[in-house]
Amino acid sequence: MSANLLATPTQFSSLEQALKHFFGYETFRPGQREIVESALENRDALIVMPTGGGKSLCFQLPALLKPGLTVVVSPLIALMQDQVQALQDNGIGATFLNSSLHPMEARSREVAILDGEIKLLYLAPERLLNERCLPFLDYVRSRLGIAGFAIDEAHCVSDWGHDFRPEYRQLQRLRQRYPDVSIMALTATATERVRQDIIEQLWLQEPYIHTASFNRPNLYYEVRPKPSPKQAYKELLHQVQQTDGSGIIYCLSRRKVEELASKLQQDGVEALPYHAGLSDEARATNQTRFIRDDVRVMVATIAFGMGINKPDVRFVIHYDLPRSIESYYQESGRAGRDGEPAHCTLFFGLGDIKTVEYLIDQKNDAQDQLIARQQLRQVVGYAEGTVCRRTIQLSYFGEGFPGDCGNCDHCLYPQPIEDWTIEAQKFLSCIARCQERFGMNHIIDVLRGSKNQKVLQNNHDKLSTYGIGKDKTADAWRILGRALLHQGLVEETSDGYSVLKLNAQSWEILKKQRSLLIAVPPTPTYAEETDTDGFRADVEVLFQRLRSLRKRLADQQAVPPYVVFSDSSLKLMAQQQPQTLTEFAQISGVGSRKLEQYGEKFTAEIRAYRQEQGRV
Known part of the structure; x- marks a missing residue:
């Protein structure tokens, strides 16, 4: 058993010390500390925090400081595998049970849970509520205790949300079966109506409510006209070629995904397709190659999305019109989850409206059609809007924003x-x-x-x-x-x-x-890409070397590179250039386990670089 599993609140003089020990961070992000404190008081909670805000830590840290097992409800296999992998790499006892496991492997994990080796168990809602799992949790509660339930992607409980899943409605059975166990519901996007629905559907009792700002200041938003497919592709290719790092390109149809992925490949861009028409094996392979940085660009329908936990996506391009502002916020928000600058582009042409209207007409329910048409009007209003992009986005979620954000096309290139x-x-x-x-x-x-x-x-x-x-x-x-x-x-x-x-x-x-x-908009013109990073050229050389080292280590362990270290941590290493383990331990993102596992390799690479530069 890892020594980390034996941690108790009394071992740490402060929550910040526990944070550094387990996750390598010196300070909490806004709102995290208060959420963790409420969880340690066993209060129900509703947490609305945008992508990249640090939602997962809000239930992971309390799970490590409370006795018993914390059960995390997660809707997608890929999502739970990513989180479990990252926790295990930090030396934390975490596992998942889902349909991808052989029965013998599932049984082995259940034994590890009962032996107290696991602090966080990830389950899909269907698995959690089946006739075998709930009795198993009853036994866990009697033997070890259940510290709490964390329900991720909680907007799925509401049919007013953008990704309603009927099985999420059944999660209210947790309150009936375990009335004294706290429930934390978490989501990245929820209007006021959806927030109330989550509280009612999950039977949350006087919950601690945290609604963070939906503003993602590191994301640059722009809308570009799509006068013709040829011109749009030319602009898209230029943007992909001029932008470093990984990117996602969203299209409405499977045919468009295949055509665009093929074109990019022909133009020398490492790109793969992803849509529901591919086999499960092909989708899983393509997703894994993208997450592990074997390819740079994923061209996808919205089938590619919620399970993607890749923090270093540098651009998201909507080649076609999204279906709603909420969908656009969620999909574009997959860029820059690490807090580093990222670019979000929406190509808009009047032909896209006809395509979405056709899709709406295929819906059987008249009320669904009505809501979808209103959502389409709102998206067109966003695309054709003349005010700050953030003002439009944030007002959709009921959040006021004064405009003049300094990081969208309207604010950087103002119109008359x-x-x-x-x-x-x-x-x-x-x-x-x-x-x-x-x-x-x-x-x-x-x-x-x-x-x-x-x-x-x-x-x-x-x-x-x-x-x-x-x-x-x-x-x-x-x-x-x-x-x-x-x-x-x-x-x-x-x-x-x-x-x-x-x-x-x-x-x-x-x-x-x-x-x-x-x-009043004139004919739009768009400036060339600018370097918003301000990253010095000499530091960039070391940063790329550290990225290569990270990729080699990740491939040896068959994990995504960001599980080893985030881009943010690598940039700090390149800037501060720690040469000893003591110095390396001060880097944000270096916890006790990662210091032990990777410290010597990364400091050796930094020392070698400095020696080559004559800086020893």
Whole structure:
């Protein structure tokens, strides 16, 4: 048994000391310490923390400091394997039970659990709730105790979430069977509606709630026009060739994935396809090669996603339109999980709208179609928006953001600003005169004096606002309407019908107490990629040598390179160049186990580099 497994809270003078011992970090990220403290008090918790915020540590550290077994519910085999591998590499007793194991191997792991060698057990919800597993956990509780349940990807419990899974609804049985065992629900994305659904569906009792900012400041967001497939591919290839590191390219169809992967290969880019049409073996092989840095680019449908725990993805490109803002946030958020700069590009062409509309039409349920069409309108609004990209994204999750983020295309390359207060007054007045019962397209039809059936049936051709906006195109009015929505100056219902409603800020504009300034887009131009890293050339040479060493060590152990050390830790090594084990131990990400396992090899590489440079 690893000495780490014998750790108890009394061994450490502070939580920070335990953090350094197990995981190699000197300080907690924002919110982590308070979450760990609540877990040690055996409180239920709902944790909403964006990708890269350090959710896993919030239940892993308490599991190591509390007596008994912590059970982690995880939806995908790849996800649980990655986390277990990383924990084991830190000398922590962790394992998983799933359908990929031979019965004898599963039995061996159960014996290790009962012998107290395991602190964290990862299970899929289906496995956890089957008729054999729950009695086994009952026995574990009587013999060792159950420290808590951690439910990862908890948004799957809600049909309002972007990845609803019916089996997650059954997890409320945990509360019935183990009423005194705390439950921590964790997710990277959840609107207020989804958060409430998680609490109700899992029967969380007076939970400690932590909702971190959804802002990912290290990600650069941009939208590029897609005038033609040929031009779009040319820009995509240029971006891939100019960007170091791994990347993911998302497409809507399997055919597009195969075509794009083949084209990139022909142009000398190491790329592989990933979609549901491939065999299980082919998908697993391609994913493993990508995670272990054997290839640089994965071209994929959304089948490739939630189970990907690769922290050093440097770019995510959406070659086609995503289905919702929440999906886009989740998928683009797979870039830069290590906190280092990363690039998120969305290519937008009007043809994509038709493709998504076709997919929506294939849905059988009318309500599902209604919600999907509203989500499509929101994505188009994001793509065509003229304000800070973060303002639009974060407002979707109910988080205010002042704009001017300094790390999106609109903020770095601002467009001309015009005062459209009078137009805003016309628009809002029309909403009021239509009794706040209609959506944006109808308001625009009334303003522009349309004679369509819906306008005439409602007698809206008799309103004082009818035809007062003929001087502007429908597209111009849509720019205005989206600006009002994105700046919180008007509201829109979220039940699928997208009805516009006035709020207090709307009336301030109508009463001339507030003005509206909006960016009016010219023909977009996009700057060349810039080096946002500021990484010195001489340090870069050592960094690449350390990456090569990491890859060799990872291949010897058949694990992904980031399990050995993250890019962030390697950069610190390249910058600080520790030459002794004592110095190496101070690097963030170097815990007790990794110091023992890798310290000599990495310090030897650093000393060799310094000697070659004449810096000894």
